[in-house]
Amino acid sequence: MRSQYFMFFVHKELTMARLRSILLILVLALSLVPVAAQAAPPAQEAPARVRFVHASFDARSLDAYLNGILAVNDLRSVSEYMDVTPGEVTFSFRQQGADVDLATVTTTLEPEQRVSIVALGMVDALEAQAIVDDVSAPARNSTRVKAVNVAVDSEPVTITIGEQTLAEDLAFKQVSDAQVVFAGNYDVTATAADGTVLAKETGRAFGDNRAITFFLVGSASSSAYRFVIAESNVLEPDATSQFRFANMAQGIGSVSVYINKEPAPLYPEVAFGGVTNYFVTGFGTHLFEVYPVGEGPQTGAPLASASTEIEPNQSVLFVAQGTEDNVEVAAYIGDRSPLPPNSARLEVINLALGNPAIKIERMDDEAVLFDQIEPMAQATRIVPAGSYNLRFRNASTGAMMMEQSGMEAAAGSVVMLIAFDDDPSDDLINAVMVGTENVPQYAAIRWAHLNVWGPPVDIYMDDTLVAEGMVYKKVTDYELYEPKNYNLRVFDAGADPASAAPLFELSLELTGANFARTIYVYGPEDEARLQVAPDSFELLPGNLARVRFINAAVDMGVVDVVNPTDGSIVMNDLGPGQNSPNSNLPAGSYTFNFVGDVGNVASIQGLEVQAGTVYTIVLGGVYGFQPGLETFVIESTP
Incomplete structure (x- = not known):
């Protein structure tokens, strides 16, 4: 762009006010001069992080x-x-100051991965080994x-670490699984199969939020062993x-x-019926110990305790339950996996000790959410998003036990209810x-093969096989897929998608997916076609079922579906x-006729339709050729 220059001459008769006006115009003019745009730097992958470990028995400096x-x-x-x-990287070790590699290892590093490159063995036969380090946040303390x-x-x-066995029968160059060790001072001991102590770290201090690897270095011929210890910080806990x-x-x-032997209680006082806030934590063992208020590990045994593993993407509710004479701590693990669109997850824990199993229904239309939840049990189901008025009944007698109005289950949320009794005799x-809590909403899809003359097929979304060996009448369960655009391809079963031509290909957009769907294969003998049928996860009130029809018959034209009982067109x-x-x-019991230009071509008779069930009635087969037309039913529950 050509440079622009501005020159001003100030006349001696100009007032200061006019001069300020001219300067303001100059500033505005300069602010409107276009500036050459600069391209944003390309996005870079997060680096891997690598450290080197000298674990050779006799090499001095490397x-x-x-x-x-x-390096x-x-x-x-x-x-x-x-x-x-x-990417692919080659690491090597040399004696200090030398120019000849004693040992090399080539490995592929992933973004954000932590890796230890270890020199091991004798200096005259040195080896290099790449070991992936787990630096995810451990459990509390x-x-x-x-x-x-x-x-x-x-x-x-x-x-062993104290009384805890870290690794058993650990062979040369073998890496143990990682374990969580509570903070404290422990003896770390390596022993042979006959019980001989090979190496020992006495009173080793273990803090919290650290990652430690113990390398047992030594030589059987010299009977000399020691530990080389690699210690590092860990990542922040995952909020899930x-x-x-x-x-x-x-x-x-x-x-x-108290949690994991911490010196002070995490929750100093929780009253009966009280529920605490969430604590974000790392992965691993969590020991919960419950004491009367004012007491703790220093005063005696707990009222109850429980230990459980908390894994990635888990939300755990620890509950003190039972009676004064029989208290226990139970861990109820919540499901925080993605949800179908416009739906919520309802989790119910039945802690009503003095009552039988409970049944939960929607008050507005008596749609059943849970048919039976036993005492001390947990039940989960996916429900349409919305506001709920709930009625709790005795599952055996139907007697009303309580009602709760205005429970909000927003789309993409997980709602947990605890049922309990203030008085077990009531x-x-x-x-x-x-x-x-909120979780992602993914598109819900099931796949169906409805073409009687169609070959067995494999279905791919991008490069992922999502439905394998689909044959006529095969229907998959619903699966959840991240909402984005996919390249959907259908191949002959067993074909290599890298070299074979697809039978059918299309772009499938799931970014705005707001309903579940069945995607099915249909079409004439020499062509594979796909069609989408919107599905409904809405609850079915009272004595109702849900029905829809698909015309997947080969060489069959337009049909009407007729109820022969009253002649009505369904x-x-x-x-x-x-x-x-x-x-x-x-x-109830139903008969449906499929009627074409030539009259009644097929029917399904005496179909027993059950309340709360979803029926897809398919007109399949082929018209005018063997094996002829047929009807069949695909059942599911919302």
Whole structure:
């Protein structure tokens, strides 16, 4: 762009006010001069992080190299982590100052991965090994620990931390699974199969939020062993892993709750019926101990305790339940997986000790949400998003136990209810909603093959096989797919998608998916076609079922669906490959005729339609040829 220059001459008779006006115009003019746009720098992958570990028995000092470039000079123990560009990388070790590699290893680094490059063995036969490090956040008040046996010519060993066995029968170059160790001081011991102590770290301090790897270094021929210890920080806890606590135990009053041997209670006082807030935590073992308020591990045994593993994407409710004479802590694990569109997940825990199993229905239309939840049991189901007025009944007698109005279940939310009794001798119960959480909403799809003359097929979304070996009348369960655009391809079953031509291909947009769907194969003998049938997950009130029809018959034209009992047309002008809307009808026995230009061509007779069930009635087969037309039913529940 050509440069522009501005020159001003100020006349001696100009007033200062006019001069300020001219300067303001100049500033505005300069602000409107276009500036050359600069391209944004390309997005870069997050680096991997690599450290080097000297675990050789007799090598003195080593130099560590990355793709032939010196990375660490004079390595004698464990280096700090350093950033490395992801991809295939060759690492090597040399004696300090030398120019010849003693050991090399090539590995592929992933973005954000942590890797230890370990020199092991004797210097005259040095080896290099790449070990992926787990630096995910451990559970509260704990450290994540693993062990590696790099002792030359050693038999398998056992490594313990205090009373906890970290690794058993650990062979040379084998890496143990990582375990969580509560913070404290422990003896770390490596023993041979005959019980001989090979190496020992006495009173080793374990803090919290650390990752530690113990390398057993040594030589069987020299009977000399030692530990090389690599320690690092860990990542922040993933917000999807969390826990909370509820006190629902009859007669014990308020309690204090200790987690993983922490010196002070995490929850100092939780009254009966109380539910705490969530705590985000790392992955691993969580020990919950419940004491009367004012007491703790220093005063004696807990009223009750429980230990459970909390994994990624888990939400756990620990509950003190039972009676004063029989208190227990139970862990109820919530499902935080994605939901279908416009739906919520309802989780109910029945802690009503003095009552039988409960049934839960919607008050407005008596649609049943849960038919039977036994005492001390958890039940979960997906429901349409919306506001609910709930009625709790005795599952055996139908007697009303309580009603709760205005429960909001927003789209993409998880709602948990705890049913309990204030007085076990009372037939009435209580319920508390312990909060809601949000999870992603994914598109819900099931696949069906409805072409009698169609070959067996495999269905791919992008490069992922989502339905394998689909043959006529085969229908999959619903699966959830991330909402985005996909390249949908249909191949002959067993064909290699990298080289074979697809039978059918289209772009499938799921970014705005707001309903479940069945995608089915139909069409003539020499052509595979796909069609989408919208599905409904709406609850079915009272005595109602849901029915829809699909015309998938080969060489069959337009048909009407007729109820012969009264001659009414249930669905008219259902063309080849088309599907009807979903309709609700009372439970009962039904006959439906499919009527074409030539009259009645097929029928389904005496279909027993059950309340609460969804029926897809398919006109299949082929018209005018063997095996002829047929009808069949696909059943599901909302």
